[in-house]
Amino acid sequence: MIKLKLATEEDAEFVFELMQDKDCQNFIITKTKTNNVEEQKKKLRSYYAQSKKQNRFYFIGMNKKEKIGIVDIYNINKEDERCCIGYAVSKKYRKKGFGTKMVKEGLKFLKNNLKLHGCEAITDPTNAPSTKILQKLNFKKIGTLKHYRKHKGKYLNRELYWKILN
Numbered sequence: 001m002i003k004l005k006l007a008t009e010e011d012a013e014f015v016f017e018l019m020q021d022k023d024c025q026n027f028i029i030t031k032t033k034t035n036n037v038e039e040q041k042k043k044l045r046s047y048y049a050q051s052k053k054q055n056r057f058y059f060i061g062m063n064k065k066e067k068i069g070i071v072d073i074y075n076i077n078k079e080d081e082r083c084c085i086g087y088a089v090s091k092k093y094r095k096k097g098f099g100t101k102m103v104k105e106g107l108k109f110l111k112n113n114l115k116l117h118g119c120e121a122i123t124d125p126t127n128a129p130s131t132k133i134l135q136k137l138n139f140k141k142i143g144t145l146k147h148y149r150k151h152k153g154k155y156l157n158r159e160l161y162w163k164i165l166n
């Protein structure tokens, strides 16, 4: 059974390594890239503080005692009761159904704990496993956000998915 626990600075090494993976580098574009474990610690401390204000929740996905990935709940909008979800699984644990299970746990948390009503996800159109997860969990594809991200001088398309949490 997959459980989610809030990330703390002790998870910095795990998260930093996970984010060095080629697919994470390609598909998770962040403006606040961390260059080493120390910077990752700082980022996780900030996420942890934000969780206390219910502004962001950065989880580690656990399979028994093994850390298998992350689930990131961000852009929480309390008035409209919606948020965004992001996720990644360590390379050695991929294609075993863990990604789907982790996101499912994330959605349960949004509905049962945060009492949110809707969740969006934004994915690269070429990211087949991510698209598959969203389809399997009944996210509805809203459309293509043309030139939504600018990365290394290029505009990149993204697909917007949306789910009502019922």
Ligand SMILES: CC(C)(COP(=O)(O)OP(=O)(O)OC[C@H]1O[C@@H](n2cnc3c(N)ncnc32)[C@H](O)[C@@H]1OP(=O)(O)O)[C@@H](O)C(=O)NCCC(=O)NCCS
Residues within 6 Å of the ligand: 023, 024, 027, 028, 086, 087, 088, 089, 090, 093, 094, 095, 096, 097, 098, 099, 100, 101, 122, 123, 124, 127, 128, 129, 130, 132, 133, 136
């Ligand atoms: C996307 C990601 C989280 C999927 O994790 P995972 O644990 O492999 O996911 P699952 O095992 O639950 O697989 C989900 C579906 O995708 C399919 N799949 C997995 N890898 C695939 C691949 N490389 N190509 C095509 N389909 C793939 C699986 O077969 C499964 O479909 P099925 O249930 O019909 O068999 C993982 O690939 C990852 O961390 N990628 C880098 C970060 C990233 O892209 N995050 C998403 C940003 S929006």
